[in-house]
Amino acid sequence: MTNLAHPLNIAVAQSHITPDVHANGRHLRALMQRAAEKGARLIQFTECALSGRARNQINNWHRVDWEALDSELTETADHARKLRLWTVIGSNHRLPPPREPHNSLYVISDKGVIVTRYDKRLCASDGSSLWYTPGLTSTTFVIDGYRFGCALSTEVHYPELFAAYERLSTDVVLLSCYAEEAIFAIEAQAHAAINALWVGLATPVATSRSLPGGLIGPDGNFVARARRGQSALVVATIDPTRPEYADMHDRTRLRRAQGDR
Structure with a gap:
């Protein structure tokens, strides 16, 4: 855990996802606008927020309009630049045939540049290894x-x-889920508390009645959580100086020392 004293505002978006990537893009950019107006430095979207998800909005890769998706990603990156807003957005990432796409999170800087991309590594437990x-x-x-x-x-x-993220001195893990099982939030809270991490949990409107998104603190409790069943934007502050987090640095140092034995 980094020894930081200044707070950072982040937004966790609970968005609609449709088979129409243009509609998705317009919706996400509207949420980005709201996040910037509320003083967020970063906005996190859910899994496949821009592209739609295989087995939900997509049932055949050959029918995907990849050029339209690329266009919407470019427009969204340009919007991030205009707003000076870091944006983490879920989308499918095309690979050369015959390989299936990646299930990815694009990280767009406040300058509108895609600085990195995370590709989901552990796919097998939900059957998505057949698609991704x-x-x-x-x-x-x-x-x-x-x-x-x-x-x-x-x-x-x-x-x-x-x-592993804790060992990399990570402060915040952005977990984006297209899922409706409430256990996902319980597990995320446990990982946050065990590893002294903030966890952003972003979910779509479609699954939010049982799994609303929000920001989890390093004590394992939600700092803020979205309302169920509706498009929502949670803006919350990462603040290591809050009294309830006073012992997290000590817990992290002790755990690392024990792991080195």
């Missing part, structure tokens, strides 16, 4: 001194992934 090519590595990036990591959907079931 797994990624290979963790992904981190830094905003104003805070280190962020990324995870997608059923990767919440793998504690070793979150422990």
Whole structure:
């Protein structure tokens, strides 16, 4: 855990996802506008927020209009530049045939540049390995001194992934899930508390009645959470100086020391 004293505002979006990537793009950019107006430095969207998700909005890769998706991603990046807003957005990433696409999170800087991309690595437990090519590595990036990591959907079931991010001195893990099982939030809260991490949990409107999104603090409690069943934007502050987080640095140092034995 980085020794930081200044707060950072981030937005977690609960968005609609449709088979129409142009409609998705317009909706996401409207939420970006709201996030910027509320003083957010970063906005996190859910899994496949721009492209639609295989087996939900997509039933055949050959019918995907990849050029339209590329156009919407470019327009969204340009909007991030105009708003000076870091944007983390879920989308399918095309690979050369015959490989299936990646299930990815694009990280767009406040200058409108795609600085990195996270590709979901652990796909098998939900059957998505039949649709997606797994990624290979963790992904981190830094905003104003805070280190962020990324995870997608059923990767919440793998504690070793979150422990690895903690060893990389990550402060915040952005977990984007197209899922409706309430256990996902419980697991995310556990990973946050065990590893002294903030966890952004972004979910779509379609699954939010049982799994609303929000921001989880390093004590495992939600700092803020979206309303169920509607498009929503949660803007919350990452603030390491809050009294309830006073012992998180000590817990992290002790755990690392024990792991080195």
